[in-house]
Amino acid sequence: MMKFARVTIVMGSQSDWETMKAATKPLEELGIEFEAGIVSAHRTPQRLVEFASNAHKNGTKVIIAGAGGAAHLPGMIASETLVPVIGVPVASRHLKGMDSLLSIVQMPRGIPVATMAIGEAGAMNAGLMAAQMLAIEDEALRQRLQEYRQKQTDNVPFEIVK
Numbered sequence: 001m002m003k004f005a006r007v008t009i010v011m012g013s014q015s016d017w018e019t020m021k022a023a024t025k026p027l028e029e030l031g032i033e034f035e036a037g038i039v040s041a042h043r044t045p046q047r048l049v050e051f052a053s054n055a056h057k058n059g060t061k062v063i064i065a066g067a068g069g070a071a072h073l074p075g076m077i078a079s080e081t082l083v084p085v086i087g088v089p090v091a092s093r094h095l096k097g098m099d100s101l102l103s104i105v106q107m108p109r110g111i112p113v114a115t116m117a118i119g120e121a122g123a124m125n126a127g128l129m130a131a132q133m134l135a136i137e138d139e140a141l142r143q144r145l146q147e148y149r150q151k152q153t154d155n156v157p158f159e160i161v162k
């Protein structure tokens, strides 16, 4: 059964986890509870409707949805809820994720999906974006995000390793 948390991460298939687990890293580091599970517009359409239409009521503030290929999952979830959806295009074998990217980003007007980059960087940024959204109304989290940024800055050396 699908569980809900402040941030709920869903993906089209178990095979997306390798990429999507990158979204959990910043959430863990920033102390944000999350749940992750498999929901597919194509393979589990009823689960999708049940998940998306109950997300707000169940306390989810941000949904991260990753899918590859004909990636209808983020857009279909967005059409069933007002909870903001961050879409992550998962790289596909034949088209390297260009198919996923275009299916997620090219939403018709009226139903937005906040689309990240293809692959792991996009998944990680989805976690960070979710944190920043929650930080709008959470000063303590904002502080932790500031420290996270500072640490990232401090970890970029000037010297080139030759």
Ligand SMILES: Nc1c(C(=O)O)ncn1[C@@H]1O[C@H](COP(=O)(O)O)[C@@H](O)[C@H]1O
Binding pocket: 011, 012, 013, 014, 015, 016, 039, 040, 041, 042, 043, 066, 067, 068, 069, 070, 071, 072, 073, 074, 090
């Ligand atoms: N794009 C979607 C959706 C959807 O959009 O609902 N459901 C599964 N898939 C994608 O199919 C790819 C291959 O899945 P399998 O590895 O299970 O064959 C995955 O990247 C998944 O996200």
